[in-house]
Amino acid sequence: MSEETFLDWPVYELGRAEKRRRLEAELSALTAHHAAHCEPYARVLAAHGVDAQAAFTLETVPWLPVRLFKHRLLASVPPEQQFKLLTSSGTTGQTPSRIVLDKTTAARQTTALARIMQRFVGRARLPMLILDHAGVIKDRRSFSARGAGILGLANLGREHVYALREDMSLDTEAVQAFCARHAGQPKLLFGFTFMVWQHFVLALEKSGQAVDLSGALLIHSGGWKKLTDIAVDNEQFKARVRAVAGADVRVHNFYGMVEQVGSVFVECEHGHLHAPAFADVLVRSPDDWRVLPHGEAGVVQVLSCLPASYPGHSLLTEDLGTVLGEDDCPCGRMGRHFKIHGRVPQAELRGCSDTQQNGSPP
Ligand SMILES: [Zn+2]
Structure with a gap:
């Protein structure tokens, strides 16, 4: 993996083909890295028949449900390299997420x-x-x-x-x-x-x-x-x-979320949230998890090059959103731009976590 170079990518200037090429290489490398260093993550992939060494596309990078970090402490670095623990500010009655950081990830x-x-x-x-x-x-x-x-x-x-x-x-x-x-x-x-x-x-x-x-x-x-x-x-x-x-x-x-700190999607002058070069967003159907075309509302998946110390580079969130377009926002910034509509209703979430507790679909 070409360490750190993604941080030098022009934040809002990469066209879709070039961005896809770069992101897919980084996310595939991260998938292999986490499978090699986080045993529970490797087991999840194996259980779904996913070959961690594969070259993934944005759409096929395996994802974890974000709520997994509430139940499991998932680390891809040994304890002596864990130097910070991030927790979500748990609202009353909610289990907070716990995210392990090493110096590399914190610096990123x-x-x-x-x-x-x-x-x-x-x-x-x-x-x-x-x-x-x-x-x-x-x-x-x-x-x-x-x-x-x-x-x-x-x-x-x-x-x-x-x-x-x-x-x-x-x-x-x-x-x-x-x-x-x-x-x-x-x-x-x-x-x-x-x-x-x-x-x-x-x-x-x-x-x-x-x-x-x-x-x-x-x-x-x-x-x-x-x-x-x-x-x-x-x-x-x-x-x-x-x-x-x-x-x-x-x-x-x-x-943004505690499970992907630093990888933030900022609203532009036209009220659209923008994916930076080293992160992306997909929207999936809650029925069969297929990636939905732009303009259709579904469950938001976030992809990020930053997480090295925990397997959080591809996460299915509990938020509903719609991708509005790619490389075509009137503000001139490149990349996907989208809107968030709110949380996935609790009832659907329970169903979602039953089937998705162990990770991504095959
Ligand atoms: Zn914009």
Whole structure:
């Protein structure tokens, strides 16, 4: 495997044929690597009659259901090389995923995230307001997804200020001081979608205050489930952020998961999520798992070159989405672009996990 080179691929400029050629080589090599170093993964492939040494296409790379990482600790590196454990910030009653990182994979995640985000933020480090509290990054050996996300993004900023106190109340003084210090200049805002909504937008609306964050770019992530529950869509989210923070604030959501940190799909100016060069997305039918044509909604599969320390390079998610096209988004970025509609209904998931618990189809 040509170590690390995929991180140098132009993030949004590879045409589909070239991207496919490169990705298929990397993903096939990763499949062989994980089969050789993660015994449970090799057993899953063998049970399905999959030859780990095969040259796979994007469509035939074997996948694991993402929920497997809730039940099993899957590692492709020996214990002495495991230097970080990522856990999903488990909502009450849910088992968190546990992801084993070695130094190589952790470094890849950091670089990949920076490569992608620089395309939206620019190369200069901007003053950064983090819409969370400082406590979430305290334990540096065992991160929650929230902590990992904040630390990853914090690399792109400078003069970091946390907007929330430990009790999740908005530290208006700190925010106002940040606004005054960087008035009219480009700045970076980051937070998890629901935190931004609940503890920034609603908090400001409730207090009748507004802040002047003109020139800011807000990047947010973390799922829409809680927001769809209270009927807030992406457009309304953006409008209400701009109403309390400044009419010219740019807002970009991104789709990503703790099982593939660094491999993020950022929303463009047209509201489409984009696959970077070293990752891709497929949509499968929940009936027979065939890859659906563009325009049809189904279960989202994510592919990524980053995971070396655990077999997470091809995962079937529990999200519903639609691929909108490839190399043809009006924003000019190449690669597949797509939308996420929400979670697969729980009932379907149970059926899905019964049949898919042991991995990919033959
Ligand atoms: Zn686009």
